[in-house]
Amino acid sequence: MNPFSATILVCEDDPDHRMLMVEALQEQFPSARFIEAENGAECLELLSRESPHIVILDYRLGDMDGIEVLERIAAQPGHVAVLLVTSQGDEQIAVEAMKKGAADYVVKDSRMAFIDHLPISVQQAFRRIQAEIEKEDALEKVRVSEALNRTIIDQMMEAIVFVKPDGSILHLNKLARLLLGIDQSEIRHLSDMRDHPLAGEFEIRMKELMNDANMRMVESEFICGEMILTIRVSPAMREHDQLVGIIIAISDITKTRREEMERLEAINRTVFALAKAVELRDPYTAGHASNVVTIATAIARRINWDEKRILGLKLAGELHDIGKIAIPAEILTRPTQLSPIERAMLKEHTENGYKILKDIHFPFPVAEAVYQHHEVLDGSGYPRGLIGDQIIPEARILCVADVLDAITSHRPYRPGLGVDKAIEQLRKGYGTWYDPEVVDNALALIEEAGGVFWLSDSTSYDYRLREIRHEN
Numbered sequence: 001m002n003p004f005s006a007t008i009l010v011c012e013d014d015p016d017h018r019m020l021m022v023e024a025l026q027e028q029f030p031s032a033r034f035i036e037a038e039n040g041a042e043c044l045e046l047l048s049r050e051s052p053h054i055v056i057l058d059y060r061l062g063d064m065d066g067i068e069v070l071e072r073i074a075a076q077p078g079h080v081a082v083l084l085v086t087s088q089g090d091e092q093i094a095v096e097a098m099k100k101g102a103a104d105y106v107v108k109d110s111r112m113a114f115i116d117h118l119p120i121s122v123q124q125a126f127r128r129i130q131a132e133i134e135k136e137d138a139l140e141k142v143r144v145s146e147a148l149n150r151t152i153i154d155q156m157m158e159a160i161v162f163v164k165p166d167g168s169i170l171h172l173n174k175l176a177r178l179l180l181g182i183d184q185s186e187i188r189h190l191s192d193m194r195d196h197p198l199a200g201e202f203e204i205r206m207k208e209l210m211n212d213a214n215m216r217m218v219e220s221e222f223i224c225g226e227m228i229l230t231i232r233v234s235p236a237m238r239e240h241d242q243l244v245g246i247i248i249a250i251s252d253i254t255k256t257r258r259e260e261m262e263r264l265e266a267i268n269r270t271v272f273a274l275a276k277a278v279e280l281r282d283p284y285t286a287g288h289a290s291n292v293v294t295i296a297t298a299i300a301r302r303i304n305w306d307e308k309r310i311l312g313l314k315l316a317g318e319l320h321d322i323g324k325i326a327i328p329a330e331i332l333t334r335p336t337q338l339s340p341i342e343r344a345m346l347k348e349h350t351e352n353g354y355k356i357l358k359d360i361h362f363p364f365p366v367a368e369a370v371y372q373h374h375e376v377l378d379g380s381g382y383p384r385g386l387i388g389d390q391i392i393p394e395a396r397i398l399c400v401a402d403v404l405d406a407i408t409s410h411r412p413y414r415p416g417l418g419v420d421k422a423i424e425q426l427r428k429g430y431g432t433w434y435d436p437e438v439v440d441n442a443l444a445l446i447e448e449a450g451g452v453f454w455l456s457d458s459t460s461y462d463y464r465l466r467e468i469r470h471e472n
């Protein structure tokens, strides 16, 4: 739109003046549409009916003055450029008109010379109004985009908190208000959440993120009452990597985690039954798997493994000798030393165990840990002679736990050798066979407990001796 194709309303009570103005403008803007009013009431009526873009408004009208008409035009929605025409000596009125929203004014002189300048004033007034329209359009686009973003954020399946770098909260979506039990009218700044259980966690994660310019996300898990939540904190960046805010996304994973735990519990029960099946064939090693689990778990906790990883280690510990199910019971329980061929058969239990477990989907490297539990760091272990880092951490812990329980327990061909012998063995293989960190922690645990700490009641020496005597 431009003044050449605009609708121009000329409101002037003097018909001669009106005609002069229209003719002058028509000459400059031949494509524009002209409508005429001779008083204020007619002007307002045409304004609502014809929606002109420009109004040339004489100050002195028969029924009302131009300022009154201007005020009523300004009170209506939309953008109309009003050009007030005043008489000489009415400059004060012109100033008032500008304050009340007139785009410009022209002073009518007695010789009507202003007519020559009228088209230029119209063009300038139109430009001014056009700039206002563009500004309003841009603001409207921002408002629409903000509303759209809010709608999307409100409908997200995660609770979202948008925080400015200074800690003031810009927006909480519906789920965030529900999950956190807070309202944005009460909480305007993170410091207002001081008593909320999640406040400390938000603060820690935000600091982590803001202290490292390269970090794109910090994720943590948090137990809040009955709920297990994951909290993801990520930066909202504008161009040139300028941080404008921080997005905190919270998901309630209680149901998923509970189902996962139930699944693991079912696996656990199956695993325990399998381990018992092996032990039933060899009463001399009854309780060995659970002792290995006790030792391995204590070591893993001491080196700060998380509980999920420890659960995988427990499963591998329970199952580590499962492959013995394929070894004749007569070899397992032989009270004398085994022949080289029988020893080779016994060694096959690692590979057998792997074959039994490899197709079961555990969320942990259970089959691999079982496969590797007789591997040692220098490559002299079996079955594959793996070296150093080729042996997974789970297998390194199981290996040490296995040695500790095997040396201290009775065997068909010998009594238990005592904890000192076990310590001696671990020191002998320190760094060559056994992982030094694992050995250090195992020895520290023995020292703290003042000796063996892993024998459960059902596997105590007395119990085993009673069992052996009973069989004899």
Ligand SMILES: [Fe+2]
Pocket: 320, 321, 349, 373, 374, 402
């Ligand atoms: Fe074994």
Ligand SMILES: [Fe+2]
Pocket: 288, 320, 321, 402
């Ligand atoms: Fe074992």
